[in-house]
Amino acid sequence: MSSSPQTLMAGIQITSFIFISSVLIHTCSADDDIYSAVMPETVTALTGSCVQIPCTFTISNFEDKRNKAKSINGIWLKNTSKFAEKYSSIAFNSSKNIIRGFSDIQMTGNLSERNCTTVFYNIMMNHSDLYYFRLEMEPNVFRATFNPESDDSRKTVRITVKDSPQPPELKPTVRKVMENTTVSLSCSAEAPCPKQPPTISWSNIPESAHITTQLQEKPDKTQSVFSNMTFKASYMDHKKNISCTATYPRKTSKDSTVETTAMLQIWFSPKETRITVDPSASVS
Numbered sequence: 426m427s428s429s430p431q432t433l434m435a436g437i438q439i440t441s442f443i444f445i446s447s448v449l450i451h452t453c454s455a456d457d458d459i460y461s462a463v464m465p466e467t468v469t470a471l472t473g474s475c476v477q478i479p480c481t482f483t484i485s486n487f488e489d490k491r492n493k494a495k496s497i498n499g500i501w502l503k504n505t506s507k508f509a510e511k512y513s514s515i516a517f518n519s520s521k522n523i524i525r526g527f528s529d530i531q532m533t534g535n536l537s538e539r540n541c542t543t544v545f546y547n548i549m550m551n552h553s554d555l556y557y558f559r560l561e562m563e564p565n566v567f568r569a570t571f572n573p574e575s576d577d578s579r580k581t582v583r584i585t586v587k588d589s590p591q592p593p594e595l596k597p598t599v600r601k602v603m604e605n606t607t608v609s610l611s612c613s614a615e616a617p618c619p620k621q622p623p624t625i626s627w628s629n630i631p632e633s634a635h636i637t638t639q640l641q642e643k644p645d646k647t648q649s650v651f652s653n654m655t656f657k658a659s660y661m662d663h664k665k666n667i668s669c670t671a672t673y674p675r676k677t678s679k680d681s682t683v684e685t686t687a688m689l690q691i692w693f694s695p696k697e698t699r700i701t702v703d704p705s706a707s708v709s
Contacts, residue, residue: 458484458485458486458567458569459484459485460482460483460484460485460560460567460569460571461482461483461571462480462481462482462483462541462558462571463480463481463482464478464479464480464481464541464558464582465478465479465582465645465647466581466582466583467582467583467585468582468583468584468585468617469584469585469586469587470545470548470552470584470585470586470587471548471586471587471588471589471590471618471673471675471681472548472549472550472586472587472588472675472677473547473548473549473675473676473677474547474548474618474621474673474674474675474676475544475545475546475547475548475618475619475620475621476544476545476548476584476617476618477533477542477543477544477545477617477618477619477647478542478543478544478545478556478582478584479542479645479646479647480534480540480541480542480543480558481534481539481540481541481542482539482541482558482560482571483539484539484560484567487539490562490566490567491537491562493562493566494562494563494564494566494567495563495564496520496562496563497536497537497560497561497562497563498518498519498520498536498560498561498562498563499517499518499519499532499536499541499543499558499559499560500515500517500518500519500520500558500559500560500561501515501516501517501530501543501556501557501558501559502514502515502516502556502557502558502559502570503515503516503525503526503554503555503556504554504555505555505557506557506570506572506581508559508570513525516530516556517530517532517543519532519536520561520563526551526552527545527546527547527552528546528547529546529547530543530544530545530546531543531544531546533619536560541558541560542646544618544619544620545584546620547676548584548586549586550586550588552584552586553583553584553585553586554583554584555581555582555583556581556582556583556584557570557571557572557581558570558571558581558582559571589681589683590614590615590623590671590673590681590683591615591683592671592683592684592685593612593613593614593625593669593670593671593683593684593685594612594613594614594685595610595611595612595669595685595686595687596610596611596612596613597610601690601692602658602689602690602691602692603658603691603692603693604658604659604660604691604692604693604694605657605658605659606657606658607655607656607657607658608655608656608657608658608689609653609654609655610653610654610655610667610669610687611651611652611653611654612625612627612651612652612653612654612669612671612685613641613649613650613651613652614649614650614671615647615649616640616648616649616650617647617648621673621674621675622650622674623650623671623672623673623674624650624671624672625638625650625652625669625670625671626669626670626672627652627654627667627668627669627670628667628668628669628670629665629666629667629668630654630656630667631656631657631658631659631661631662631665633656633657633659634654634655634656635654635655635656636652636653636654637652637653638650638651638652638653639651650671652669658689658691659691660691660693662689662691663689663690663691663693664688664689664690665688665689666686666687666688666689667686667687667688667689668684668685668686668687669684669685669686670682670683670684671683671684
């Protein structure tokens with residue numbers, strides 16, 4: 426394998442740049458119903474890309490309600506938890522195909538299976554805000570917004586939009602190894618947009634390098650592109666700078682590229698040592 430840059434793309438759908446700071450698990454009750462939702466508290470999206478909000482919910486006696494309902498509809502409210510059909514705060518309503526302020530919104534989760542995962546496309550700076558999920562099971566079986574009664578912004582998902590992604594994470598941080606040992610380096614980049622995944626490439630890699638790239642799902646249901654490189658340490662790799670680059674496609678003037686570089690420190694025995702004896706020199 427040559428030391429020229431090598432690019433590997435995950436061959437399956439993954440999601441674009443996003444950072445999850447924590448996961449919200451909030452439980453409410455109304456009219457003897459107990460309901461809760463699990464979703465990120467904060468997601469950070471990249472302009473010109475999309476952002477996926479992993480979302481699941483539970484409702485007491487859900488199976489009975491599902492059998493009674495003729496339709497199950499999901500709604501996303503922007504900036505307020507108060508619902509009224511005439512208000513512009515409705516960003517998305519699956520029952521009436523309402524999409525406001527976005528080029529497209531798709532609820533990819535199956536509400537009948539208590540999955541409210543939703544993808545917001547072509548994210549712009551003015552999309553930074555609080556978003557509240559609401560579920561309606563009709564006719565008049567169940568209607569509720571999944572948030573507390575108080576205006577506590579920590580209890581719902583906040584989308585924060587940025588112009589540039591975070592650099593990829595390169596591990597391990599300590600890269601001092603003995604010669605002839607097998608070394609493993611990993612590079613990961615957040616990737617929660619299903620239509621616009623980042624690609625990972627390596628530069629200035631050792632000749633013996635072997636690279637594998639895969640999609641990994643984290644406990645919070647977000648995803649990342651994970652690339653692992655293994656090689657046999659050689660003294661020729663000492664003080665070599667290896668770079669991992671993540672490139673994010675976006676619907677703007679150009680893609681975003683971020684890079685992380687690490688220097689290898691190889692411990693090795695002296696090489697090509699020579700002893701020259703001058704026969705004319707006297708030995709005392």
